[in-house]
Amino acid sequence: MNKMLKTLTACAVLTFLMLTSVQAKEITFTTSLKNYAGEAAYFAIYLTDCNGAYQQTFWIGGKKSQYYKGLLDWAYGSKKRKAEYDGKTGASLKSGRTFTIKATIDDALVDAGYQIRLDTAVERAKRGPSEVVVPLTSTDMGKPVVGTVYVQRFSYVF
Numbered sequence: 001m002n003k004m005l006k007t008l009t010a011c012a013v014l015t016f017l018m019l020t021s022v023q024a025k026e027i028t029f030t031t032s033l034k035n036y037a038g039e040a041a042y043f044a045i046y047l048t049d050c051n052g053a054y055q056q057t058f059w060i061g062g063k064k065s066q067y068y069k070g071l072l073d074w075a076y077g078s079k080k081r082k083a084e085y086d087g088k089t090g091a092s093l094k095s096g097r098t099f100t101i102k103a104t105i106d107d108a109l110v111d112a113g114y115q116i117r118l119d120t121a122v123e124r125a126k127r128g129p130s131e132v133v134v135p136l137t138s139t140d141m142g143k144p145v146v147g148t149v150y151v152q153r154f155s156y157v158f
Contacts, residue, residue: 044074070121
């Protein structure tokens with residue numbers, strides 16, 4: 001009987017943990033760059049609260065970390081800590097190209113006042129701090145947004 005009680009207790013604890021654990025969903029970001037002259041763009045896709053305070057990095061485009069300082073708002077918020085972008089980097093993006101990345105996001109952040117932001121920078125050219133700012137809401141999902149410098153179109157879907 002003691003063994004059965006331990007098994008039932010273990011099952012109850014596991015069930016409780018599964019039911020109370022954070023629910024996450026996959027989010028897909030699609031970004032198309034305008035045609036422009038110059039080097040490939042570095043970019044950061046990240047999450048902020050409703051006041052613009054940095055929360056988390058989804059992706060950094062560009063592998064040379066010495067250029068991350070050009071991603072002004074992201075660099076300030078994340079303090080360029082390697083832990084903020086480690087394992088979340090890829091190639092920079094050339095003019096006129098489109099890229100798609102996937103990340104995981106906590107369900108509780110959707111429709112809770114958070115924003116998705118995208119910073120851009122091109123070597124020896126204009127920078128685009130918070131070039132795209134879009135609410136993280138189920139109603140804004142899939143709606144294309146035009147950036148202010150290099151981004152022709154940005155959208156996200158769950």
